[in-house]
Structure formats: structure tokens, C-alpha cells
Amino acid sequence: xxxxxxxxxxxxxxxxxxxxxxxxxxxxxxxxxxxxxxxxxxxxxxxxxxxxxxxxxxxxxxxxxxxxxxxxxxxxxxxxxxxxxxxxxxxxxxxxxxxxxxxxxxxxxxxxxxxxxxxxxxxxxxxxxxxxxxxxxxxxxxxxxxxxxxxxxxxxxxxxxxxxxxxxxxxxxxxxxxxxxxxxxxxxxxxxxxxxxxxxxxxxxxxxxxxxxxxxxxxxxxxxxxxxxxxxxxxxxxxxxxxxxxxxxxxxxxxxxxxxxxxxxxxxxxxxxxxxxxxxxxxxxxxxxxxxxxxxxxxxxxxxxxxxxxxxxxxxxxxxxxxxxxxxxxxxxxxxxxxxxxxxxxxxxxxxxxxxxxxxxx
Numbered sequence: 001x002x003x004x005x006x007x008x009x010x011x012x013x014x015x016x017x018x019x020x021x022x023x024x025x026x027x028x029x030x031x032x033x034x035x036x037x038x039x040x041x042x043x044x045x046x047x048x049x050x051x052x053x054x055x056x057x058x059x060x061x062x063x064x065x066x067x068x069x070x071x072x073x074x075x076x077x078x079x080x081x082x083x084x085x086x087x088x089x090x091x092x093x094x095x096x097x098x099x100x101x102x103x104x105x106x107x108x109x110x111x112x113x114x115x116x117x118x119x120x121x122x123x124x125x126x127x128x129x130x131x132x133x134x135x136x137x138x139x140x141x142x143x144x145x146x147x148x149x150x151x152x153x154x155x156x157x158x159x160x161x162x163x164x165x166x167x168x169x170x171x172x173x174x175x176x177x178x179x180x181x182x183x184x185x186x187x188x189x190x191x192x193x194x195x196x197x198x199x200x201x202x203x204x205x206x207x208x209x210x211x212x213x214x215x216x217x218x219x220x221x222x223x224x225x226x227x228x229x230x231x232x233x234x235x236x237x238x239x240x241x242x243x244x245x246x247x248x249x250x251x252x253x254x255x256x257x258x259x260x261x262x263x264x265x266x267x268x269x270x271x272x273x274x275x276x277x278x279x280x281x282x283x284x285x286x287x288x289x290x291x292x293x294x295x296x297x298x299x300x301x302x303x304x305x306x307x308x309x310x311x312x313x314x315x316x317x318x319x320x321x322x323x324x325x326x327x328x329x330x331x332x333x334x335x336x337x338x339x340x341x342x343x344x345x346x347x348x349x350x351x352x353x354x355x356x357x358x359x360x361x362x
Contacts, residue, residue: 178305
């Protein structure tokens, strides 16, 4: 081979070397993170369906700006014998280099879409509906429509021992009021069906009430009545001690054929939340199956629960004080005063009025 031949061969060899070096540099650059310097927020959610080919997975990743190059990814997969990329929904920040992206797909580190919802004690169905709407993809109307589904309510009565035909009374606003145990619950994602939410809460109610089932069945009151009393006790009291006293007042008044005269039942009857405003005299004096301050409610409970009570209030109702109190009143600070007679009760009210602690009604 002549001198020119060696020169030509050297040039070809140099070109090949440059091409190899360039390819290596290109490959190393292309498997780096898209957002290597974290200068932009390019979070991407990529959902890979079951049965998607590796080729299509890489295409999805490139389309969503998760990887720089499909070709570089194919080379990496071939060199490292990567397989078993799993289906699922993934969240990428753009800061992951190609090996990390593939490791996430191999290990199936799918997005945590869990939704956690806390339902506070002593709240009513309007609150529950709005809380569900705020934390899931359901609307308040979805909640109310399900509550109006008679077939669904019947299916729940068949499923849970503590649900009876009492909740189907036409005068009841919401059939599951009082039966959805207030607690913190986790659900798979925001698309959770309202039925799943209800039944998870009812399962917890079953657990709580199951502890007291024998006691309840040995009282003269139904589960529905126990929960109705507990809901009043929940809203009228603020600790276990005064709740047991309030429970005894309720029993004493029922046994004496007196109306309960509970403000919280009137608020519920007119669908106004406590603290929203004071009651009007006409609201107090109008008959409603929930309003124990209204006419024709002597010796009667409201038609159903007015809130979802805590276990403490249920315990208080099942273990009331044995005193003979017939009256109690709370001041604007939440302190509660108990009396045996109407005269004592009126004296307490007069004292609270003098101190500016009495609720005035218009």
C-alpha cells in the first residue's frame, strides 16, 4: 500500500474514532435528565396501559418530556437487557436520568393517588356532602342523589344490623344521618364512588356499635333512638361529664312527658348551622318532626339523628348520670348549668342575662 493509501486509511480510521467518540458523548448526554439543572418545573404524569409495548412506552415518555431520546433509551435497554416495564400511572419530575426512569417503571413505583378525608364529629349530612365534594371528584348533588335512591338504602338495611326501616320515614331529611361514623378515612383516589365512602363509614359504625350491641338491645330504645339521643348529646355537650348529665336530662324529660326543648334540634329542623345566626321565635314555635322546641313534641325525640355522634356521646347515652335534672342551659362561652326545677332554671337564665351571656332570639 502506498503512502496515499495509508493516509486515506488513517483518515477513515480517524473519522471512525471521531464518530465513535461523538456517539458515546451523544449517548451519555441523551440519557441524562431532561431537566438536569432543575431550572424548570416540568412534572409529567404518564399513564401506561397494560400490554403497551416497550417501543410505545418510550414514545410516551418522549412525548411527555420525561426522556430526551427514544433511540438512546432503546440502546440503553439493549445494552442492559432491561425488561418487565410495568403498567400504571407514574409521576416524573424531569430530574430523573434514563436509568432512574426505567427503574421506576421496572419496580412499579406508581403515583400515590390516595385521598385521605377527615370527617369531624358532630357534623351533619350537609357538611359530609360538602367535605366529599371538596376532597373527591364527586359533587354534593352526587351525595344527595344517592341518599334518595330507595333501592340503595334498602340494600344497606339488608347489610347492616343497625340500619332499620326507621331511616325510611318520609319526614327524615337524610336516611343515613347519624349513621356515618366521624373519623379519618383513606381511599384509592379522588374518583372514589360515594357508595364506597358511605360503606367504609358504615363499616366503622358497625365496629363501634358492635361494642355496645348487647347493651343497646337490652334498653327500651332502638338503635335509631340511641343515635338520635347521642346526636343531641354530641351537640349540646362538650365533654364526657356534661354529656352524661345531658343524657339523663333527656331521659328524665321523656319519662315526664316533657318536650326536650333543645336548640340544636331547632337549628337542624330549619337547616341552619349552629353559630350561623340566632333562632327566630317563629322558627322555635313552628312544628317540625325534628324541632323539640316546637308544639306537639311532648315526650318525643326528633324523628332521627341531627348529626353524626362520637363514640363518647354514644357511651354517655348508654351510661347516663342517675341525677334528676330536668333542665340545662349553656351560656355563650359553652359552660353548661343544670337545674332540678323550672324556678332554678329561670334563675340561672336571669343571671346569664345580667352577665350578657344569654342567647337572645328575635
